[in-house]
Amino acid sequence: MSKAAYFTVSQLNNYVKLVLESQTTLRNITLRGEVSNLKPHSSGLYFSLKDADAVISAVMFTNSLKNLDFPLKNGDEVLVQGLVTLFTGRGSYQIIINKIELFGQGQKLLELEKLKKQLASEGLFDSTRKRLIKRFPHAVGIITGQGSAAESDLLRNIARRYPLVTIYLFPALVQGEKAPEDLRRVLQLTRSYPIDTLIIARGGGSSEDLWAFNDEQLVRALATYPIPVISAVGHEIDTTLVDYIADQRVSTPTAAAEIVVPDQNELVQNLKIYEERMEGALTNKIVNLKKNLNNLAKRPVITNPLASFSSLHEKLKLYRKQISYQLGNKIRLHLDLIDRYYERLHSALTRRVTNIQHQIHLYEQKMLALGPDNVLKRGYAYVTNEDGKLISSINDVTSGQIVKTTFQDGKITSKVIEKRGNEHE
């Protein structure tokens, strides 16, 4: 062994490090492995990557951690990108990672989670967007695998429950790479059919099998779909994005059949109940009317109409009596008054007439006594002018006037010689 030519440990490790780092392949390698022995440290994340037979140390320094967009944990299957080098202090080689992502299903799930968040933030999964499933659909559309168990299950149950419905079957690929595109094509096709409700169904399977139902474009097409959609994809635990966007989600085709159409047995039962209720209502009506009639029939006006009339008659009689009594009193009173006035008037008039007759008689006597014939008999005479007008004053005559004097046995004609007033005597 030559003593002149030897390496120190440090020299060796540095040399190997240079050799490693000079390899292009190792400078930027993509490596798949499972995370284990994860240790967070102030300078970065330290862990091991392993497969079934081998292991390698790995580190992700703080400055690269910004590229880590998921919570890394032991057991994660990951793809990393980095530089293979040697940790000289320990003489162990390692990979310094600058990028890391979940591998395969893990990565897909991560992307799905991101997409779900994105769609949710757009409000596409809001409960306010959910529409009511029509209770009595004329036609139902079904998108599912041709000849699948889901298809026969849906057909059988829908037809059994509600025979009035028309079922449109839209077979589609529900699995595999071409499934998303085919589902979108068929969804577009359904729009030109007169259906009230659409069912998208697929039996259970691995999450890989159901992957087509997480397709973003399919979900967006469903978001603008014009009629209510029921999803029955996979089982209860396998929730796909189609389940989130659907107006209603169920876990089996049978359950879909139960909400998409009513059950004819229940309908027949309900119809029977309606029939009974109508009959009951009508019977009640008639019974009530009868009761009312009976009550009316029991009233005295019906049972003994004459009684009420006779009592009325009694009343009338009484009223009449009362009225005639009152009226009679009044009339009598008035008649009495009239009688009294009449008597008074009569006696007054009689008396007056008697007086007048008496006076007339007296005047007659007087006049007889005063008549000129009797006076002439007693020796008096009266003087008239030539026209026969009685002269009773000297003023009635002038001197030289012719006057006639009448006596009881004849007349004389004479001439006024002188007239002299009484005061001159």
Added chain:
Amino acid sequence: MNDKKVSFEERLKRLEVIVQKMESGELALEDALKLFEEGNTLLKSLQEELQKAEAEVIRVSGENKSE
């Protein structure tokens, strides 16, 4: 096929209205009898339709066969 004039649903709704009206008890006997008659006709037609109907199946793509 369905009676295209008035749908099953509409007739069922009308029947429900009739039952409620009749049960309100505010009807004259004559009106109640008329409603009863109308309700019975609806009921018969609905029952018959359910009995006679058979779901129609139309396959949209692939072979067009009815079941």
